[in-house]
Amino acid sequence: MNPIRLITAALLVSSNANGAEPQRPDDGGIQQWTLRSGTVIDAYFVSMSSRQVKLSKGIEERIISAEDLSPEGVEQAAELAKVIHIYQRVREGTFDMGSKDSEPGRAANETYRPVETSPFSIKATEVTWCEWNRVREHGKVNGYFDLSAGGNGMDGADADLNPVVEVSWWDALKWCNLKSQIESRKPCYRVKNTTGKDEIFKTGTAVVTCDWKADGYRLPTEAEWEFACRTRNSRWTFHTGQISDTGVQPVDRNMDQAGWFAGNSEGKPHPVALKRPNAFKLHDMHGNAAEWCWDNYTNSLGTTEAIDPKGPASGDHRVVRGGSWNNPAANCRAASRASLSPGSKRNTVGFRIVIGSGPAPEPDPIRDSRTRPRQRR
Known part of the structure; x- marks a missing residue:
């Protein structure tokens, strides 16, 4: 049996024979786990690094092979690993932001206007629970003392x-x-300390400014988000086609292909990248988790053409885009706009990151694939 490399995969080990509770090895290094008669191993959870996972069966150590893993688990782990760490470069362009009066599900705050954006790189998926934790564990030693634990939407x-x-x-x-x-990138977000000195934003809540020339990670602006969602100037409500049913039932066919919403999610979020990507190879731009953007929220963006708009200078709420697993189809349209207080923590809201200046991270050649992850319906 040829050993397989579980690309960015940890293991869920469950023993059918002994009725043991499922266990997931920590991904900090090579793990040894005893397999008993009837054990099922499923390559199911994705972490951040590639390794071969060594297991022991009785007293005989061996490397797991494809024959030890469920085919579905192998396929899912390998396919998801190809996209989860990829950033897609979006060239500059002009598009029509917002929606026309005739669009089904339209709200009054979806101001229709031409917008020009500069080039940027955007993450192919929303930031995952695993990615959040792998970065957060470095927080306290670097002065980030109050980063929330966050959640995965699955009650633990x-x-x-x-x-x-x-x-x-x-x-x-x-x-x-x-x-x-x-x-080793330059952080984008800065604050003034008590002496008026400019410093990196690490704790608390403050008046934050963004260094748009820094090569660090940041949230997309609302205009960048919609440009990436629309893949330049598409007037489709979803990248899979126009909306036909704005509610939950009947299930809108095009939204069902594009992402997870109240009509198909079974009341919960789902792993990223299981639905069809858009033309920029971005996943879950419609549904799953709604996504924070940089901008302060305003009801009307005006109709004047704008170049790289970054929202109002002040405001009590921040823009949220994309809709979630708990929203009807209308709220997941490319033009749909929502807002929340910046301190809000919802089990429907996450985020996606961009790099506006400098090169994007180089993807692992194994991960950088043009194949589409298997969809779940």
Whole structure:
């Protein structure tokens, strides 16, 4: 049997024979686990590094092979690993932001106007629960003392590939700065300390400014988010087609293909990248977790053409885009806009990150694949 490398995969080990509770080895190194008669191993949870996982069966050590793993688990782990750490480069362009009066499900705050955006790189998936934790564990030693634990939307169940949720806008900014520091990038988000000195935003809540020329990670602006969602100037409500049913039932066919919403989610979020990506190869832009954006929220964006808009200078709420697993189809449209207080932590809201300046991380060649992850219906 040829050993297989579980690309970014940890293992769920459950013993049918002994009725033991499922266990997931920590991904800190090579793990040895005793397999008993009737054991089922499923490559199911994705972490951040590649390794061969050594297991012991009785007293005979061996390397697990494809024959030891359920085919579905192998396929899922390998396919998801190809996209979860990829950043797609989006070239500059002009598009029509918002929606026209005739669009089904339209709200009054979806101002229709031409917008031009500069190039940026955007993460192919929402930040996952696993990614959140792997960065957060470096927080305290780097001065980030109050990063929220976050959640995976599953009431404590293992769901490493679910988008992280229950994080505030402040949390998302701090996490971006921490990830930037870990990777020797210049953090984007800055604050003034009590003496008026400019410093990296690490704790608390404050008036935060963004260094748009820094090569660190940040939230997308609302315009960047919609440009990436629409893949330039598509007027489709979803990247899979136009909306036909704005509610929950009957299930809108195009939304069902694009993402998880109240009509197909069974009341919970799902692992990222299981639905069809858009033309920029971005997943879950519609549904699953709604996504924080940088901008202060305003009801009307005006109709004047804008270049790289970044929202109002002040406001009490921040923009949230994309809709979630708990929303009807209308709220998951490309033009749909929502807002929350920056301190809000909802089990429906997570985030996606971008790099506006400098190169994106180089993907592992094994992960950088053009194949589409298997969809779940």
